[in-house]
Amino acid sequence: MARGSIRSPWRRPLGVLAYGLVLVYAALLVIPVYFVVVSAFKDNQAIFGSPLALPSSLGLTNFARAQDGANLSQALFNSVTLTLSAELLTLALAIPASYALARAGGRVADALDRLFSLGFLVPAFAVLVPTLLLAVAAGLFRNTLFLILFYPATALPLSIVLLTQFMRSIPMELAESATVDGASEFGILRRIWFPLSMPGVVAVVILNFLNFWNEYVFALVILGPASRTVQVAVPTLRSGLIVEYGLLSAGVLISVIPVYVVYVFLQRQMQEALTAGALKG
């Protein structure tokens, strides 16, 4: 018989210790976040005086000043446009490609598989400067369009590798039975594979959304003041000798809220995707 149920470890001293340590780490994660949230409503004096206290009022002055100081609404708009466009482009390219790779056997497919796995190893940062030069040469410097094309290029290897793995786990018989019924190649893709590989697609969408939205270095280097994303805009609030941490915190929150919104909506799908993946393998 097994040594007690899963629950009993938590009553024994070592279990309690482990749980305690985990709680400490969780607290370490929560405290800075709490600090930022709370600071966004305070001025420097209040922040320095009592950093962890709740704000005396929930005034939105810092938020308004952050918006003015760095033109955050424009930056938000830029971020949204860039992220959505890049996301759509990535999906439009990755899904058919993964489908092709998953269906096809043979050496060409294997070679491509390896090519993409390697592509995924190429660190984007290393090609920062050549990419910048490329942007200049293409006349797309300071132009959001360049990033809309570039981000998918960086995201495709990983997306395709993930998606292909996912699609490969879908049994061939389903596709074959559809062919016998006379469905076209594209019809099969649309009606059978796509719904079945939804968890994989969702995972890829979330990952790419996070990466595109949070990307900093390339956006910093390629975009100009008018087209900058929210990530590049927020650190500009920290200028001069005296940093206004309330202002900075407000800016950080503004840049993070969209991510949380998306996360809340897609969280259920993401959890399902993760559990489905876990149960399968």
Next chain:
Amino acid sequence: MVGPLASVFYLSTLDWGGILANGNFVGLDNFRRLFRDPVIPVAAANTATQLAVVLPTMILLAFMLGYFLSLRPPGYRILSVIFFTAALFSLPARAMMFVGVYMPNGIVNSFLRAVGLDDWTRVWLADASTAFPAVLVVDLWGGIGFTAVLFASRISGVSHEVYEAAEIDGASHWTKMWRVTFPMILGYVGVLTMLQFLWLLLLSAQNVLLLTKGGPGNSTMTLSYYLYDQAFESSRIGYSQAIGVVLFAIGLIGVTVIRRVLRERY
């Protein structure tokens, strides 16, 4: 089928920027400069420390945390959300958060004062002896939780029969964790290690950029930040690319080693 494949090819070529020599062709001069530059050994040592300290710590702690989570302890759902969402913050957001944590009157110092450890307070980011560890902590901070959640989902997929067999032999959780789970997901461990390695080697420059810009002095200078610094702050583009070549080589070697060592063994 050919259509999508062809278009994908085109885009993958976009990814390979290649290394360009800028301005006049100076042959291997930039590489010779590498050897003479006094900043390089400092940066290299820092990068090495960064990798040696952060990588194992993160992976091992995340693994243990992931195992913990996969056991579904009370409150694991909330914990998972906390761990995961810490990583949702972009690097700039995190860096700005830590500016607040490390500032002279910030969280760390306030906490130290509150428990009476006044002598331990520092100007963390401006003090040469503490700046680098402070940056390392930022590197570690969100990464552990996020990686742990990834581990947990993979560990949950390990079949229970193996555990039951171990339990019959009287194995404790610690034994199970390291003797059963770890070897079984070695390949996955390898993948995550590789990802974190590349991230640390290259993208952590963002943290340095936003926190200390390599200072004070050169105490937080890392190779990846030096690349950025030379390219954009000092306008020595060719030289920065030489650094880039070095980084790429290190990355390649590292990834190969990791894949070798942490391969799926059945």
